[in-house]
Amino acid sequence: MKKAFMGVRLKRLREERGLTQIALARALELSPSYLNQLEKNQRPLTVPVLLKLNAVFGVNVQLFSEDDEARLITDLRELFETQSGHERVSLAEIRELAANMPAVARSLLKLARSQRANQEREEALVTRLGLDRSELQANRLMSFEEVRDFFYARHNHIAELDALAESLSQAWLIRPREAAETLAMRLEQTHGIRVVRNTARDAGAEVQRHFDPGQKILTLSPHLTNGQAAFQMATQLAFLEAGAQIDAITAQAALSSDEARRLARIGLANYFASALILPYGHFLDQAEQLRYDIELLGQAFGVEFETTCHRLSTLQRPEARGVPFFFIRVDRAGNISKRQSATAFHFSRIGGTCPLWNVYEAFAQPGRILTQLAVMPDERAYLWIARTVSRGHGGFGAPGKTFSVGLGCDLQHAERLVYSKGLDLKDKSGFTPIGAGCKVCPRAHCPQRAFPAVGSTLIVDENQSRFTPYPAS
Structure with a gap:
């Protein structure tokens, strides 16, 4: 041997x-x-x-057994060599996986076989019903999921755009709280674009920015604050001043559809806009001085609570890192409309999030910042901040929008935040046990569990029922 x-x-x-x-x-x-x-x-x-x-x-x-290991290596090589468009896996890495983590290797092979079987069934169904195969291929992964994965892989930090935006912010002499005036002047003097506010009575709150390239008019919603207006103007300038860089980054992302590429360009333009009005160095210095007090930071730069949280989640320049944050925005129904992460924190892609998480409690106390010390099933603990943000510009009876914005960091960084004041960071017995979502959470006895975890064995006991197939009276 x-x-x-x-x-x-x-x-x-x-x-x-x-x-x-x-x-x-x-x-x-x-x-x-x-x-x-x-x-x-x-x-x-x-x-x-x-x-x-x-x-x-x-x-x-x-x-x-070495024979079992050799079989695994052969099967894994075949699997990874047939996965076109993915990162290449070397033979050395395959051997390491087969030798040290054979259960993981076998699970990967089982998942691959299941995926092939599902694809074959889909192909058979497409042929039987006469459907378009290109549509089926495009719908396997939604465009916004592709784009979200792209930002996640970059730890929500796009270094080249951040550096460019910071240099332009300094060159254009953009000052905190006065960005809107400077950007409007830049649009008009350099690009001949006039910025106007839509004054029509039926101007929809949904359309925050509309650019007419023929007349060179950028129309903004009348309901935007100065900070929001600055962000929309900065987004338009992103396409004009950083278009080549945005196109290059999008091309490198190797996205699968035109829709995904369009979404990526918009996401990168929004990233540039945030970095332009909240330049990296100055913003990070202020964040550290204020101990990441979100409301004071927003006041200092004249931007909204959500914009401040989003920018805080991007401060991962290697030579000058801020606290690595996880940023999320959810509605009352639990739908996640924004999710960016510079941390290892994650939520399940299948099913909802955890009802014990304080982003949902925030809806019961609108406008108030809530803090929570939470621990995941892997024993990693986090400090969470959550608050609601609302938008509503219609008349009486018109529905508005209310979201809960959450910002979290690993417990090791908690002392750097003002929100840790008065919290016991060492006694984990008082932390809220949360999970990535019921379908993947191993906490079998959680009082808020909605259904069993995927792959778990559900023990049915007539005398002690946990999951009722029909509503109990």
């Missing part, structure tokens, strides 16, 4: 049996330090240790 480094498999075996390193070392008659080295792949798994595992725990030696 050649040297086999299989620490992850050994650790998994120990965790499945609920043993500590010391307990397993004692059972195998090994020193704890030697077992620790085995689990960290600093020492190879030897035949005597393998035989001892078999004798003590009845472990099938096939679990550590």
Whole structure:
């Protein structure tokens, strides 16, 4: 038997049996330090240790079989080589996956087989019904999801646009709270574009910006604040002053449809606009001085609460990082309309979010900033800030818009925020246990669980029902 480094498999075996390193070392008659080295792949798994595992725990030696590993490598190579358009996976990485995480490898292969089977069924259905195959292909991943994944992969920081916007902000002498006047002047003097406010009585609140390239008129909604108007003008300037950079970044994203590319260009233009009126260096300095007080930051720069939160989630310049935030905007029904992240925090792509999360409690206390110390199932803890934002410009009886905006950071950064004042950051027993969504959350006994987790076994007990198929009286 050649040297086999299989620490992850050994650790998994120990965790499945609920043993500590010391307990397993004692059972195998090994020193704890030697077992620790085995689990960290600093020492190879030897035949005597393998035989001892078999004798003590009845472990099938096939679990550590090189033949099984070779089969996995072959199947994984075939899988990754057929995935066109994805990042190349090297043979060294495939071997590492098969050797140390065979369960993950087998799960990937199972998912791939399931995906192929579903695609074959779709193709058969398309042929039977005479549908357009191009539409079916385009709908497998929605355009906005592609764009969202693109920003997530960049940690919500587009360095080239941020640097360009900051340099232009300095060159144009844009001052906080006075950006609207400067940008309107830039549009008119450099591009011959006149900025007007729509004064029509039936001007819809939905149309915040409309540009007529023929007449060179940029029409803004009359309901916009100065900060919102500045943002809309900056967005228009993004297409005029940073169009080449935006096109280059969009091309590099390798998006699958014209719709996704259009959405990406709009998202990048909005990013540029935010970086132009809230330039990186000055904004980060103010954020640190004010301990990330969102309302004071908004007042200092003349922008709204949501705009400030969004900009805070982008401050990840390598040589000058701010607190890495997760930013989200939801409505009362739980629909997520905005989600950007510079953190490892994530929510499920299937099903809703967690009802115990304070972004939903914010609707019961409109306009008030709520704080929450929350812990995820993986034991990572976060500080969350949430507040409602409202828009409504119609007359009596006209419906308005109310969203809850959430901003969160890892607990290790919490002390840098003013919102940690008075909170016990060390006693996790008082933290709210939240999850990524019921369908993927392992908290089986959560009082707010709506349905079982995907893949879990639902135990039905007539005397102790948790999930009723019909509304209880």
